[in-house]
Amino acid sequence: MxxxxxxxxxxxxxxxxxxxxxxxxxxxxxxxxxxxxxxxxxxxxxxxxxxxxxxxxxxxxxxxxxxxxxxxxxxxxxxxxxxxxxxxxxxxxxxxxxxxxxxxxxxxxxxxxxxxxxxxxxxxxxxxxxxxxxxxxxxxxxxxxxxxxxxxxxxxxxxxxxxxxxxxxxxxxxxxxxxxxxxxxxxxxxxxxxxxxxxxxxxxxxxxxxxxxxxxxxxxxxxxxxxxxxxxxxxxxxxxxxxxxGGKSANVILADADLTAAVKVGVSNAFLNGGQTCMAWTRMLVPADRYGEALDIAAAAAAKFTVGDPTDPSTRLGPSATASQFETVRGFIDRALAAGARPVTGGSERVLSPGYYLAPTILADVDPMSEIAQEEVFGPVLVVIPHTGDDDAVRIANCTPYGLSGAVWAGSDERAVSVAKRIRTGQLDINGGAYNPRAPFGGYKKxxxxxxxxxxxxxxxxxxxxxxxxx
Known part of the structure; x- marks a missing residue:
């Protein structure tokens, strides 16, 4: 004690x-x-x-x-x-x-x-x-x-x-x-x-x-x-x-990006610390014509997030931090499913007991203006949303009340930066750029x-x- x-x-x-x-x-x-x-x-x-x-x-x-x-x-x-x-x-x-x-x-x-x-x-x-x-x-x-x-x-x-x-x-x-x-x-x-x-x-x-x-x-x-x-x-x-x-950060993947790398890094970012990260990329925006492929890559990446005892070195996803947060996350998932979201992985069921354990959850077919795509969940929940091009991706990225973090992936750093400049958020990673503990961090909007x-x-x-x- x-x-x-x-x-x-x-x-x-x-x-x-x-x-x-x-x-x-x-x-x-x-x-x-x-x-x-x-x-x-x-x-x-x-x-x-x-x-x-x-x-x-x-x-x-x-x-x-x-x-x-x-x-x-x-x-x-x-x-x-x-x-x-x-x-x-x-x-x-x-x-x-x-x-x-x-x-x-x-x-x-x-x-x-x-x-x-x-x-x-x-x-x-x-x-x-x-x-x-x-x-x-x-x-x-x-x-x-x-x-x-x-x-x-x-x-x-x-x-x-x-x-x-x-x-x-x-x-x-x-x-x-x-x-x-x-x-x-x-x-x-x-x-x-x-x-x-x-x-x-x-x-x-x-x-x-x-x-x-x-x-x-x-x-x-x-x-x-x-x-x-x-x-x-x-x-x-x-x-x-x-x-x-809070944040509801977008991981923007453009048409000429390395889709596999962008999705894998995006899944890891979304589920880090059980998704309990204000700057987590909890919305993954992918080209509409590669939507199914992106979901397959994301599901395979999520499967590697072993849920279990946090004292075990092999565990990648521990429990929600509190009983109230566990119930809050479950509520978000249940309402999203009721509104028509499609579960790719996970769900709202407790996967281990005792403990406040949820599986890494990926949701598809989500309306960008729906609750699950607008509100901070603070749990292991990622929504994957298709876009029809750069302008559409920027529109979706900017459509939440938040502006804390995010990422842009493109075929060149120059193209990614040009899109990043249009996104109203305080910090963005470009093509997998590493976290910098000396760079300014903070938000736009709410x-x-x-x-x-x-x-x-x-x-x-x-x-x-x-x-x-x-x-």
């Missing part, structure tokens, strides 16, 4: 205001309670924000900021195996994914921020004005359960690098790995109050962070509905907000605003001041 009974505030593990109340954590593969974390309150948030404000030094220099980030990275490295095991236990990520994508990628993100600090600071001038960049101050961060370490590092490390202090609320569903990360931070040589952790319900702790008058910047990752509420609460306090929200990762993610935590100098 992983019993965490304290919050991390002002450089120490402390007893919460209501120490008898806890949030239980359930292993989705066994459906058994495996631990708990404190049920924090607004009073705990206030205590953490007070510590963060006291610790904030707007004049902290580059050498010290770089030292803090380097200390975080080195301490985190020592805890990665334990963090990976906790991620598998609390949200069902297959252990091979937990040991690579879930933990090594966040480390690469942190190193990318360190590289930003290694660049010489430049003095910018516009005519007679000198432009300064200063840390925002106290940051409130609210993170989700699907990539618990990645989402925390993508906010905490650039905040610290910029000279900010932070109060973070992890998800209720996968908080244990975040507490383990804060064990690492406790070993890092950080001044008290620079990093603080308060767990608890979103409507209590999340809203207390978002609306706190002494929080300068709120960074949120999660559902579009919850993000809208965070923006509303933070807006009342006139705090800056960055939102990384996928949010603001950017994370690399220099652009770092700059989110800086305010701009201009000094008009005498000529």
């Amino acid at each position: 992983h019993a965490r009974n304290e919050l991390y505030i002002d450089g120490a593990w402390v007893t919460p205001a209501e120490h008898a109340r806890v949030i239980e954590v359930v292993n989705p593969a066994t459906e058994q309670v495996i631990g708990h974390v404190p049920h924090g309150t607004a009073a705990d948030v206030d205590r953490a924000v007070t510590a963060a404000r006291r610790a904030w030094d707007p004049d902290v220099d580059l050498v010290e900021r770089r030292r803090r980030v380097d200390s975080i990275i080195e301490a985190t490295k020592r805890h990665l195996p334990a963090i990976a095991a906790l991620i598998t236990a609390e949200m069902g990520a297959p252990i091979r994914i937990a040991e690579s994508v879930q933990t090594k990628v966040p480390l690469a993100v942190a190193k990318g921020i360190l590289e930003v600090l290694d660049q010489p600071e430049k003095t910018e001038r516009i005519s007679n004005s000198v432009i300064l960049r200063e840390p925002y101050g106290v940051v409130g961060a609210i993170t989700p359960w699907n990539y618990p370490l990645y989402q925390v590092i993508a906010k905490l490390v650039p905040a610290v690098a910029a000279g900010c202090t932070i109060v973070l609320k992890p998800s209720n569903e996968a908080p244990l790995s975040v507490f383990a990360f804060f064990d690492a931070l406790h070993e890092a040589d950080l001044p008290p109050g620079v990093v603080n952790l308060v767990s608890g319900p979103g409507r209590v702790v999340g809203e207390a962070i978002a609306g706190h008058p002494d929080v300068d910047f709120v960074s949120f990752t999660g559902s579009t509905g919850a993000g809208a509420r965070v923006a509303e609460v933070a807006g009342a306090a006139v705090s800056k907000v960055a939102l990384e929200l 996928s949010g605003f603001g950017r994370e990762l690399g220099p652009y993610g770092y700059e989110e935590f800086l305010q701009i001041k201009s000094l008009q100098m005498p000529t």
